[in-house]
Amino acid sequence: MATVAxxxxxxxxxxxxxxxxxxxxxxxxxxxLVLILPRLVLNPGFFLxxxxxxxxxxxxxxxxxxxxxxxxxxxxxxxxxHGDIFTLGGFIGVLIFSLIGIVPGKDLNLGFLTLFVVIxxxxxTMAINGGINVLIERVAYRPLRHQPRLAPLITAVGMSxxxxxLMFIWKGPNFIQSPDLLPGGHFTVLAANVDYRSIVLIAAxxxxxxxxxxxxxxxxxxxxxxxxxxxxxxxxxxxxDINRTISATFFIGAALAAAGGILYGFYLHNFRFDTxxxxxxxxxxxxxxxxxxxxxxxxxxxxxxxxxRAFNDGYGRSEWSDVLIFAILVYVLVFRPTGLLGMQVPEx
Amino acid sequence: xxxxxxxxxxxxxxxxxxLHGITLHVDAGEIVALIGSNGAxxxxxxxxxxxLIRPTEGTIVFNGRSLxxxxxxxxxxxxxxxSPEGRRLFARMTVTDNLFMGAYARSDKAGIQKDxxxxxxxxxxxxxxxxxxxxxxxxxxxxxxxxxxxxxxKPKLLMLDEPSLGLAPIFIxxxxxxxxxxxASGVPVLLVEQNANKALEIAHRAYVLETGNxxxxxTGGELLESEDIAKAYLGM
Amino acid sequence: MSLAVAAxxxxxxxxxxxxxxxxxxxxxxxxxxxxxxxxxxxxDQGPALVSQxxxxxxxxxxxxxxxxxxxxxxxxxxxxxxFFAIGAYTYGMLASGxxxxxxxxxxxxxxxxxxxxxxxxxxxxxxxxxGAPTLRLRGDYLAIVTxxxxxxVPRVFRNLSQFTGGVNAISAIDAPVLPFWIDGPWDGxxxxxxxxxxxxxxxxxxxxxxxxxxxIVAVVVVIRNAQRSRIGRAWMAVREDEVAAExxxxxxxxxxxxxxxIGASVSGFAGCYFGAKLSTVSPENFTFLVSVTILLMVTxxxxxxxxxxxxxxxxxxxxxxxxxxxxxxxxxxAASALSLSQHATNVATDYATRLNFVIFGLILAxxxxxRPQGLLPSRVRAQELQRGTTDESVFDASAT
Numbered sequence: 001m002a003t004v005a006x007x008x009x010x011x012x013x014x015x016x017x018x019x020x021x022x023x024x025x026x027x028x029x030x031x032x033l034v035l036i037l038p039r040l041v042l043n044p045g046f047f048l049x050x051x052x053x054x055x056x057x058x059x060x061x062x063x064x065x066x067x068x069x070x071x072x073x074x075x076x077x078x079x080x081x082h083g084d085i086f087t088l089g090g091f092i093g094v095l096i097f098s099l100i101g102i103v104p105g106k107d108l109n110l111g112f113l114t115l116f117v118v119i120x121x122x123x124x125t126m127a128i129n130g131g132i133n134v135l136i137e138r139v140a141y142r143p144l145r146h147q148p149r150l151a152p153l154i155t156a157v158g159m160s161x162x163x164x165x166l167m168f169i170w171k172g173p174n175f176i177q178s179p180d181l182l183p184g185g186h187f188t189v190l191a192a193n194v195d196y197r198s199i200v201l202i203a204a205x206x207x208x209x210x211x212x213x214x215x216x217x218x219x220x221x222x223x224x225x226x227x228x229x230x231x232x233x234x235x236x237x238x239x240x241d242i243n244r245t246i247s248a249t250f251f252i253g254a255a256l257a258a259a260g261g262i263l264y265g266f267y268l269h270n271f272r273f274d275t276x277x278x279x280x281x282x283x284x285x286x287x288x289x290x291x292x293x294x295x296x297x298x299x300x301x302x303x304x305x306x307x308x309r310a311f312n313d314g315y316g317r318s319e320w321s322d323v324l325i326f327a328i329l330v331y332v333l334v335f336r337p338t339g340l341l342g343m344q345v346p347e348x
Numbered sequence: 349x350x351x352x353x354x355x356x357x358x359x360x361x362x363x364x365x366x367l368h369g370i371t372l373h374v375d376a377g378e379i380v381a382l383i384g385s386n387g388a389x390x391x392x393x394x395x396x397x398x399x400l401i402r403p404t405e406g407t408i409v410f411n412g413r414s415l416x417x418x419x420x421x422x423x424x425x426x427x428x429x430x431s432p433e434g435r436r437l438f439a440r441m442t443v444t445d446n447l448f449m450g451a452y453a454r455s456d457k458a459g460i461q462k463d464x465x466x467x468x469x470x471x472x473x474x475x476x477x478x479x480x481x482x483x484x485x486x487x488x489x490x491x492x493x494x495x496x497x498x499x500x501x502k503p504k505l506l507m508l509d510e511p512s513l514g515l516a517p518i519f520i521x522x523x524x525x526x527x528x529x530x531x532a533s534g535v536p537v538l539l540v541e542q543n544a545n546k547a548l549e550i551a552h553r554a555y556v557l558e559t560g561n562x563x564x565x566x567t568g569g570e571l572l573e574s575e576d577i578a579k580a581y582l583g584m
Numbered sequence: 585m586s587l588a589v590a591a592x593x594x595x596x597x598x599x600x601x602x603x604x605x606x607x608x609x610x611x612x613x614x615x616x617x618x619x620x621x622x623x624x625x626x627x628d629q630g631p632a633l634v635s636q637x638x639x640x641x642x643x644x645x646x647x648x649x650x651x652x653x654x655x656x657x658x659x660x661x662x663x664x665x666x667f668f669a670i671g672a673y674t675y676g677m678l679a680s681g682x683x684x685x686x687x688x689x690x691x692x693x694x695x696x697x698x699x700x701x702x703x704x705x706x707x708x709x710x711x712x713x714x715g716a717p718t719l720r721l722r723g724d725y726l727a728i729v730t731x732x733x734x735x736x737v738p739r740v741f742r743n744l745s746q747f748t749g750g751v752n753a754i755s756a757i758d759a760p761v762l763p764f765w766i767d768g769p770w771d772g773x774x775x776x777x778x779x780x781x782x783x784x785x786x787x788x789x790x791x792x793x794x795x796x797x798x799x800i801v802a803v804v805v806v807i808r809n810a811q812r813s814r815i816g817r818a819w820m821a822v823r824e825d826e827v828a829a830e831x832x833x834x835x836x837x838x839x840x841x842x843x844x845x846i847g848a849s850v851s852g853f854a855g856c857y858f859g860a861k862l863s864t865v866s867p868e869n870f871t872f873l874v875s876v877t878i879l880l881m882v883t884x885x886x887x888x889x890x891x892x893x894x895x896x897x898x899x900x901x902x903x904x905x906x907x908x909x910x911x912x913x914x915x916x917x918a919a920s921a922l923s924l925s926q927h928a929t930n931v932a933t934d935y936a937t938r939l940n941f942v943i944f945g946l947i948l949a950x951x952x953x954x955r956p957q958g959l960l961p962s963r964v965r966a967q968e969l970q971r972g973t974t975d976e977s978v979f980d981a982s983a984t
Binding site: 223226227231234235236237239240241 | 398399400420421424425429430432437439440441445448449450452
């Protein structure tokens with residue numbers, strides 16, 4: 001199973017067992033039946049439209065949520081700076097695009113070449129962003145690995161501020177524009193317009209998630225990550241260099257976040273220094289909802305969060321979306337802290 | 349010919365000195381036991397040798413090479429292999445996955461497969477449960493898996509920490525038989541045990557630890573007959 | 585035993601070599617003479633400086649409260665500003681014309697002195713409601729839940745514009761009133777005079793200042809007594825080893841909840857005062873930056889140490905509201921002294937306004953990495969960090 005982590009050691013469930021399970025699944029089910037289903041029947045086209053928005057949103061969130069889940073899985077640190085690593089990825093992507101002459105509003109008409117340009121820039125951005133995150137881990141978190149848990153947590157908040165601050169100094173308080181290299185056009189299903197851009201974005205995220213899963217399950221480094229997550233000492237006794245493994249985890253997390261940042265830029269066209277703060281909070285909620293430490297859980301959780309947000313934006317009132325998602329975080333932590341796909345196997 | 353030479357080892361936990369200068373050696377083909385009461389420093393000694401804890405003083409020489417600057421992970425590559433106290437399996441991986449983790453530092457596929465077959469031969473129980481999640485095994489099976497996992501790294505020195513802890517008597521006998529069998533195949537063993545009686549029976553030599561010091565040493569037989577040892581550790 | 589004997593005994597038991605004692609005495613003395621001195625030295629700036637000191641006091645109170653949560657009980661609360669907001673809005677809504685515009689349709693004007701305690705109750709209740717489910721989980725979950733809470737509360741106040749005025753804020757909030765007050769040099773007055781029915785307006789910073797000093801003293805006394813009681817020991821036990829504490833019979837959930845609720849109520853207290861003094865509350869006043877600022881104060885000052893929290897709060901307040909807010913002016917005058925071009929001056933000044941995030945982040949991270957005990961460490965913390973404890977292997981090879 002693609003699980004990196006032992007989730008929630010020492011957790012005592014709030015309301016656990018069967019009752020908790022009933023509530024956990026029951027309330028969303030009732031909410032769906034009462035609030036969403038009638039609207040689906042009345043206007044399936046609009047429903048589908050919202051669905052597409054939600055899945056697209058969830059695809060970007062998934063790329064961020066994976067970084068939270070992997071880092072939490074391996075060193076049990078809520079990496080508060082991860083949302084800002086996502087923004088940084090977007091900033092770096094915009095910079096590289098502008099260096100090769102691709103700026104928003106200027107149509108280069110690269111045609112089929114676009115795909116290779118995007119993949120190339122994305123790869124470079126992912127590598128740079130990954131490298132920065134590795135550096136952060138080395139400087140800020142590793143020296144505190146054996147301190148009380150509070151120390152690395154507070155340092156992570158500090159790193160978050162440093163990253164936001166650097167981006168603030170770099171670009172100021174205004175939104176920066178991102179180029180958009182996604183294809184135009186749409187097709188129509190049930191009176192809903194499905195943009196090709198959404199399809200491409202979802203496909204890109206899906207490819208990355210599948211690649212990551214294969215990597216974790218099949219490769220030696222992936223196995224080392226899982227082993228380190230489960231028992232650090234034992235992993236060392238197997239000959240695993242845990243420092244290298246942890247660095248690799250931070251690298252991959254930041255690389256995926258960078259890909260998310262570029263796709264976010266393509267899709268929503270602008271962001272600024274603190275975009276990653278609230279987006280990161282959503283992504284963390286997604287990781288918890290899916291079962292923190294679990295790769296597939298993070299992807300699933302992100303999808304659900306994206307959908308919930310889209311439904312609320314579409315059917316409800318969008319200014320309450322943030323509050324709703326936060327309520328979901330508390331809801332999950334109360335009724336099922338292990339999340340949807342969290343492990344039920346005994347620890348050691 | 350000494351495989352492992354430890355000289356004047358001191359280890360601190362914070363300001364608390366856990367080892368006060370341990371000197372010991374393990375020769376080729378030997379089983380050496382470390383016995384002593386709780387907190388005497390047995391586990392700390394093993395953890396220091398395997399590199400999980402860094403000593404403040406003293407040297408560890410393995411096959412003629414100093415381990416001072418060698419990380420724990422790299423020591424495994426050199427052949428120092430430990431089955432840790434409390435087994436420390438990867439609870440959410442299968443039995444086979446755990447065994448393959450033991451061979452993490454190796455890259456000779458054919459050799460790994462051969463050793464896997466050998467482990468299954470030593471522990472038929474593990475073969476039956478090959479696809480089971482390690483966390484769901486019984487205590488005895490987990491201990492077998494821990495030893496099997498250590499064997500998968502092709503040890504040139506096998507360190508076992510409390511292999512009999514918490515096991516039913518029938519399993520204890522099995523485990524000790526297998527330790528002898530492994531040793532007979534030419535692997536020197538450094539054994540830490542609370543069950544001093546059993547350990548001294550199979551050990552060629554043994555060291556007695558007390559609050560971080562080695563207070564007595566001799567062959568297994570000598571120590572079994574020594575009166576104060578009998579009183580302190582054998583419960584007689 | 586007579587009171588005098590008790591007092592003397594208490595006095596003689598004071599350890600004068602303890603840096604904490606010196607800090608208390610020093611701070612008390614400074615607090616006492618500050619308004620008079622300021623008015624005498626700089627009469628023009630007097631009201632502004634005294635008013636600023638009272639504002640700094642708001643942060644001191646919050647740092648004291650957060651110190652209970654983070655320092656004593658070891659729980660990371662990243663949404664502390666939420667309770668501050670709750671306190672401020674409680675006062676703002678119940679002591680202004682705001683509710684006349686809401687579906688309720690009546691103005692409510694309760695007195696400040698009552699609402700101080702109402703605000704505390706409301707904040708503590710919110711803290712308990714939020715804490716009860718999440719404090720059962722591991723500590724780091726509390727961090728993220730409070731972070732979320734801190735984001736949500738200002739949004740709720742913004743969204744519920746029927747009741748709170750939304751982005752337009754609540755303004756013209758009532759000022760507290762006292763039956764009488766003595767004017768003197770501390771108030772910029774030349775002579776002593778008794779004022780009847782003093783209204784705490786913006787022109788009376790000394791009244792606010794005195795009120796703030798009294799609030800700080802009260803909060804310090806309460807928290808210090810809690811720390812030295814059974815509860816304080818239980819907090820320490822939970823912080824050091826939750827499982828062991830539980831084995832000793834400590835109800836860890838309740839004891840954590842207590843710390844969390846005390847922290848929340850102190851923040852609500854501060855919020856109520858803040859709303860009264862500013863006479864306006866807006867969702868913009870309670871951002872994540874505020875929560876982190878207070879965390880920074882506690883961390884820098886020395887987690888778990890009351891004078892540390894006070895000193896940390898004063899230092900950070902000074903850095904943020906004096907150094908960093910004056911920095912652009914200094915940069916501008918430096919640039920003109922160097923006769924840089926207008927453009928270069930603008931750029932430099934612009935960058936000078938953008939530094940606070942990085943500086944705050946650096947202070948947080950560097951403190952944790954280089955001096956985790958803070959400026960004024962608590963004794964226990966300092967010893968742990970210097971000597972190490974037996975169950976953590978300080979020399980663990982994997983850390984290097």
